[in-house]
Every structure is written in C-alpha cells, then in structure tokens.
Amino acid sequence: MDGDDGVLEAPYRLEYTYTRSTGPVIGRFLGALRAGTLEGVRTADGGVMVPPLEYDTTGAATGEAVAVGPGGVVTTWAWVNEPRKEHPLAKPFAWALVKLDGASTAMLHAVDAGDLAAMKTGMRVAPRWRAERTGSVRDLECFVPETPFALSEAQRAGSKGEGAPEPVPLFPSPVALDYTVTAGHHLSTYLRAMKEKRIVGGRCPACQKVYLPPRGACPTCGVPADAVVDVADRGIVTTFCVIRIPFDAAPFPPPYIAVAVILEGADLPLFHLLRGIPPEEARMGMRVRAVWAPDEELGPTLASIKWFEPTGEPDADTAEIERHL
Ligand SMILES: [Zn+2]
Numbered sequence: 320m321d322g323d324d325g326v327l328e329a330p331y332r333l334e335y336t337y338t339r340s341t342g343p344v345i346g347r348f349l350g351a352l353r354a355g356t357l358e359g360v361r362t363a364d365g366g367v368m369v370p371p372l373e374y375d376t377t378g379a380a381t382g383e384a385v386a387v388g389p390g391g392v393v394t395t396w397a398w399v400n401e402p403r404k405e406h407p408l409a410k411p412f413a414w415a416l417v418k419l420d421g422a423s424t425a426m427l428h429a430v431d432a433g434d435l436a437a438m439k440t441g442m443r444v445a446p447r448w449r450a451e452r453t454g455s456v457r458d459l460e461c462f463v464p465e466t467p468f469a470l471s472e473a474q475r476a477g478s479k480g481e482g483a484p485e486p487v488p489l490f491p492s493p494v495a496l497d498y499t500v501t502a503g504h505h506l507s508t509y510l511r512a513m514k515e516k517r518i519v520g521g522r523c524p525a526c527q528k529v530y531l532p533p534r535g536a537c538p539t540c541g542v543p544a545d546a547v548v549d550v551a552d553r554g555i556v557t558t559f560c561v562i563r564i565p566f567d568a569a570p571f572p573p574p575y576i577a578v579a580v581i582l583e584g585a586d587l588p589l590f591h592l593l594r595g596i597p598p599e600e601a602r603m604g605m606r607v608r609a610v611w612a613p614d615e616e617l618g619p620t621l622a623s624i625k626w627f628e629p630t631g632e633p634d635a636d637t638a639e640i641e642r643h644l
Pocket of ligand 1 (some may be wrong): 541
C-alpha cells in the first residue's frame with residue numbers, strides 16, 4: 320500500500336512456534352488443567368505455590384502437588400477495554416491476580432466480570448473451563464464472579480479427573496510479532512518498477528557501481544547514489560543453495576534452488592529462486608532470465624518475478640563473476 324509520502328508500506332508478521340518441554344512439575348500442572356482441576360506445589364516453608372515451579376523464591380526445591388481452588392480471590396487487577404485478537408476474551412475483561420483457595424501465591428489470568436463496575440479487589444471468582452481441553456493454560460478460559468452455579472460448573476468439569484493427572488510433556492508455544500514495514504523512497508522506486516516488469520538499480524556517481532536494490536548512498540564512497548538506472552532481467556548465477564529441508568513457508572516442496580544472480584548492468588546480486596532444471600544441474604556461471612508473473616499478478620513486490628530459469632546459453636567464465644563473489 321502507499322503511505323502518505325509516496326513510500327510503500329506493507330504489513331508484516333514475524334512468526335515462529337516453539338515446542339517447549341515442560342518438565343515434571345509444570346507438565347503435571349498442565350495435565351491437571353486438561354483434567355479441569357487446579358494444582359499448586361508445596362514449598363519448603365509449607366506454603367503452596369500456584370502456578371507451580373520446580374524451585375521456590377529461596378531456591379529450595381518444591382515438593383508434592385497440592386489441589387487448590389476451584390474458587391479464589393482477586394488480589395489486584397487491570398481492566399482491558401479494547402481486547403486484542405490474541406487476548407483470551409473478545410469483550411472487555413480484566414487481567415487479575417487470583418489467589419486460589421489453599422494457595423499462598425496468586426496466579427495471573429483473565430476475569431470475565433461482564434462490566435468494569437463489577438470488578439473489585441477481594442471479589443471471589445471461580446474458573447470457567449473450556450469444553451475441549453488440550454493441556455494448556457488456555458484450558459482455563461477465564462475466571463468469572465463466583466456464584467453457586469459457577470462453582471458447581473467448575474467442580475463438574477474436574478469431577479472426571481481421578482488420581483494424579485497425566486503430565487503434558489511438550490506444548491507448542493507460538494511467538495508472533497505484527498508490524499508495518501516502510502520501504503523508504505529508494506526501495507519504493509525499486510518495487511514500483513517491478514510492477515512494470517522493470518528492474519532498477521541506483522548508480523554511484525563516484526565509483527559507478529550499480530546497487531540493487533538502490534540505496535540512498537554508496538557505502539564505499541559515502542556519496543548519494545540515487546541515479547536510477549534500468550538493469551536487465553537476465554544475468555549469471557554467482558552462488559546457489561539447494562533447499563532440501565521442508566518448512567512451513569517454503570515456496571515449493573523441496574528440493575528447490577535458491578540463487579544469487581548478478582543481473583547485466585548491476586553490481587550486487589539479486590536473490591531469487593531458480594526452476595526449470597534438476598537441483599544437481601545448478602552451477603555457478605549459469606546464465607538465467609527472470610520469469611515474470613502474468614500481467615494481472617504484477618505488483619510492487621519481488622514476487623512479480625516468479626523465479627529465474629536457465630537461458631540455455633553457454634555458461635559465463637568464472638572470471639566474469641569473481642568480483643561479485
Ligand atoms: Zn561509490
């Protein structure tokens with residue numbers, strides 16, 4: 320999209336999911352949540368820590384699991400008027416520290432009080448469990464103001480759990496960051512040219528190097544390098560890598576080839592994909608050309624080039640590319 324000053328902007332999401340191992344103490348706590356029950360752990364001073372950890376605040380090892388709740392008391396809280404999409408509730412709610420009955424410490428969780436006016440320090444709350452539970456802290460959807468009905472519902476959820484809960488040894492822990500990338504003037508020029516099936520670089524007036532994508536200044540000479548020049552959509556493979564390990568964002572099923580291509584007229588390589596040959600035939604010096612997307616798919620993005628393919632011409636002499644390696 321176009322920003323206010325003619326600079327391109329795009330939403331980005333940086334995301335990866337860890338698989339975390341839990342260990343016996345937290346693994347048991349998650350297993351208890353899956354069973355619809357709440358547990359803490361005995362600390363060296365005789366208290367009960369919730370959520371449980373392997374060690375208490377003095378560094379002493381904790382002991383046996385202790386059932387707590389299901390009811391508890393709000394010790395402090397903060398109201399969320401506009402929930403974000405990752406929040407546990409889609410309507411206004413409170414983050415609260417809830418000290419469960421039988422616990423010495425309070426745990427952080429959401430409280431669905433319905434209204435800010437209903438939220439009070441010292442109020443009693445009961446858990447509201449999800450019907451489908453997987454062994455996650457989200458199995459406890461939130462706490463709600465304690466009523467006889469809420470308490471009996473909470474007790475009913477946990478009534479099927481008998482004996483020690485089955486520990487949850489691993490769980491997926493997603494991490495995501497949403498942000499807006501601003502391309503800047505030079506990169507915006509480069510990306511807009513892609514929409515017209517053109518590739519542009521920026522020439523340094525001192526050393527004559529053509530940077531791809533163009534940048535504001537030549538990093539070698541330290542002078543503005545903003546003369547925009549067209550470069551060819553064909554060039555020579557300088558280096559390549561065959562990807563054989565699958566991952567979620569892979570553009571194709573492996574194996575496939577990623578290449579650095581020094582385009583005719585440019586002094587910096589363009590990184591893209593190479594298709595049209597088996598991976599074992601990829602080599603340095605191979606002459607390749609861009610395969611552009613159909614006109615209706617062209618846009619201010621490097622994806623306007625679908626990939627590169629061999630031209631079939633004889634390979635370049637490595638002397639031609641060695642200064643680009
Ligand atoms: Zn220069």
